[in-house]
Amino acid sequence: MSAHAQSPAKRTILQQTDVASSPAQETLFGTVEIAPGSGNGFHTHNGSEIGYVVQGHIRLEVKGQPDRELGPGESFLVPRGAVHRSVLLGNEPVKLVNSWTVDKGVPLMTPAPQ
Numbered sequence: 001m002s003a004h005a006q007s008p009a010k011r012t013i014l015q016q017t018d019v020a021s022s023p024a025q026e027t028l029f030g031t032v033e034i035a036p037g038s039g040n041g042f043h044t045h046n047g048s049e050i051g052y053v054v055q056g057h058i059r060l061e062v063k064g065q066p067d068r069e070l071g072p073g074e075s076f077l078v079p080r081g082a083v084h085r086s087v088l089l090g091n092e093p094v095k096l097v098n099s100w101t102v103d104k105g106v107p108l109m110t111p112a113p114q
Contacts, residue, residue, distance in 0.1 A: 007038040009086075011098075011108075024104035034058070034086065034094040042085045042112040047102030049078040056094030058086040083112045 013030040025047060032051070042063070052075045060068045060076050063083040070076060078084050088094050100108060 007035070009034045009038055009040050018104065019101060025101060026104045027099055027101045028108065029099045030097075032086075032094075032096040032098055034088050034096075036088060036091050036093065039088060040085055040109070041114075042083050043109045044081050044083055044112055045078070045100055045102055045109060046106050047080050047100055049098060049100050051076050051078075051096045051098040054095040054097055056092045057089040058094055058096075059089055061085050061087060 010033040011030055012033075013028050015027075015029040017027050017029075019025045019027050034056070042061075053070050053072050055072060057069065057071045060070055060078075061084060062078060065082075068076065069089065086094070086096075102108060
């Protein structure tokens, strides 16, 4: 499957809470599941992302930073606006528990220009 034809990673929001009024922000708490052959291209968030690897292995690619290979029990932070993606390593599905503190009323994820 080419990078442009991949299925998106499945996200499940577990909780959503307003955290600031000016600018309006909210925190979303949920899961990310990446099946073999799926995933997202480079993208950004209008806020920060914190993730924790529950299952599987990923390579976190953040533009301007060294790539990081992460497995179960490891966590990461992607700062506001950072262009990034997670690449599945191996054939085992990946499960993450993530929180995003982002601007309210805008899409959670914005594809980065190619």
